[in-house]
Amino acid sequence: MTSPAAPATPSSSPDLLAADTGMGAVTLRVADLDAMTAYYRDAVTLTVLTHEPSAGRTVLGRGATPIVILEHAPELRHAAPREAGLFHTAILFETEADLAAAVYAVASRHPGSFTGSADHLVSKAFYFTDPEGNGIELYWDRARTAWSWTHGQVDMATLALDPNAFLQENVTEEALAGTASRPATVGHVHLSVGDVDQAHQFYVQQLGFEATTRFGPQALFVSAGGYHHHMAMNTWNSAGAGRRQLALGLGLVRIEVPTSDDLGSLGERLGHHGVATRDDGRVLGFDDPWLNRIEVTTRSGRV
Numbered sequence: 001m002t003s004p005a006a007p008a009t010p011s012s013s014p015d016l017l018a019a020d021t022g023m024g025a026v027t028l029r030v031a032d033l034d035a036m037t038a039y040y041r042d043a044v045t046l047t048v049l050t051h052e053p054s055a056g057r058t059v060l061g062r063g064a065t066p067i068v069i070l071e072h073a074p075e076l077r078h079a080a081p082r083e084a085g086l087f088h089t090a091i092l093f094e095t096e097a098d099l100a101a102a103v104y105a106v107a108s109r110h111p112g113s114f115t116g117s118a119d120h121l122v123s124k125a126f127y128f129t130d131p132e133g134n135g136i137e138l139y140w141d142r143a144r145t146a147w148s149w150t151h152g153q154v155d156m157a158t159l160a161l162d163p164n165a166f167l168q169e170n171v172t173e174e175a176l177a178g179t180a181s182r183p184a185t186v187g188h189v190h191l192s193v194g195d196v197d198q199a200h201q202f203y204v205q206q207l208g209f210e211a212t213t214r215f216g217p218q219a220l221f222v223s224a225g226g227y228h229h230h231m232a233m234n235t236w237n238s239a240g241a242g243r244r245q246l247a248l249g250l251g252l253v254r255i256e257v258p259t260s261d262d263l264g265s266l267g268e269r270l271g272h273h274g275v276a277t278r279d280d281g282r283v284l285g286f287d288d289p290w291l292n293r294i295e296v297t298t299r300s301g302r303v
Contacts, residue, residue: 014269017208017255018262019225023186024254024295024302025059025066026089028134029073031248033058036070039131043110044068044091044138045102045179062184066302067091071251078133079247084193084238084290086250088127088135092187099124099140100170101179103163106138117166119159122147122228126163134249139187147228153213154228156221189253190232191292194241196220198289199233206273208266230255244291255296263298 030036037058040046046060046067056072068089079085093099103126107114113128115135125139148155175182193199196217203209209222212229218236221229231253235241257263267284270277278285284296 014265015208016210017224017266018258020258021224021230021262022256022299023189023230024256024297025061025069026086026186026189026253027069027071027251028086028089028132029076029248029251030070030132031074031076031078032132033070033072035131039110039113040068040070043106043113044128044136045105046184047180062180062182065183065185067184067186069252073248076246076248079244079249082238082241083247084241084244084292085191085247086134087190087192087232087234087236088137089186090125090137090139090188090190091184093138093140093182093184095175095182096124096140096166096170097172097175098179098182098184099126099138100167101172101175101182102138102184104167104171104176105179107163107167114163117161117163119161120156121159122154122156124161124166126161126166132248135190137190141187141228144226153211154221156213156228186254188230188232190234191250191253191288191290192238192241193233193235193288193290193292194238196233196235202288203231203233206270206275208269241290243289250292253292253294254302255294256299256302257296258299260298263296266296 033056040060041048049061049066050059058070059066061067106128115127115129117126123139123141125137128136130136199220203222204211209224212223213221219234221232223230263284267277267279275286287293
């Protein structure tokens with residue numbers, strides 16, 4: 001039996017992240033700052049919010065919301081294909097027209113970076129790989145009332161989605177003309193990890209997300225507040241991967257909680273579970289079992 005809405009959960013539970021938790025900007029370590037800035041600006045259609053060549057740092061986003069932070073690290077190597085790290089950064093658009101405008105821009109300017117598309121029942125998604133091999137998902141959510149839940153798990157699938165038909169149906173002159181001014185956020189972050197059971201122990205039992213669906217030993221999806229997923233972890237390319245070495249690619253995942261009380265509760269919970277943290281009263285930092293670096297802030301304390 002299915003229901004159109006997520007099962008009710010006690011958002012005030014000390015074992016759970018607050019229901020209004022969301023994702024913040026993702027930091028990528030890059031070898032070519034200029035080329036990567038151009039890709040995320042001109043193809044993905046993000047706006048350069050700050051560009052500091054002397055510091056080797058560019059922040060891109062929409063409006064006042066940072067989405068991707070690029071840090072120049074030319075001394076680092078690329079990670080091996082089967083190592084843990086970033087699977088993709090997923091950028092969420094408010095309308096299908098906004099999504100179509102961004103997809104059209106990538107397809108027009110960097111057509112070789114397109115890797116696929118899918119209807120996931122809860123969303124429509126298009127996948128790309130940036131010039132240094134980092135995965136990107138551009139997507140739009142159906143209304144939550146259209147999602148189905150079965151035995152506490154959200155129903156998701158990977159159905160065919162014709163990119164050309166999607167563009168023909170949804171690209172509008174208005175959206176194309178105002179692409180850079182349209183809202184967008186980091187909707188979720190998907191990681192490559194070595195073991196899904198270990199990911200469940202860390203991200204659900206310790207960090208406080210709720211598991212929303214799982215595909216056996218291969219993939220886990222987790223969220224706060226009944227979203228389909230704020231984070232995901234899979235072993236499709238990385239089964240058995242150990243702790244990461246310093247490399248190009250994922251530098252930092254950010255999670256945003258509503259209040260300083262939520263941040264304090266998380267710090268106490270992680271301490272109870274023996275997770276080492278870095279806490280300056282504004283930012284709570286820690287590493288997952290694969291040394292993916294995570295920082296949690298309040299929304300007002302975002303980058």
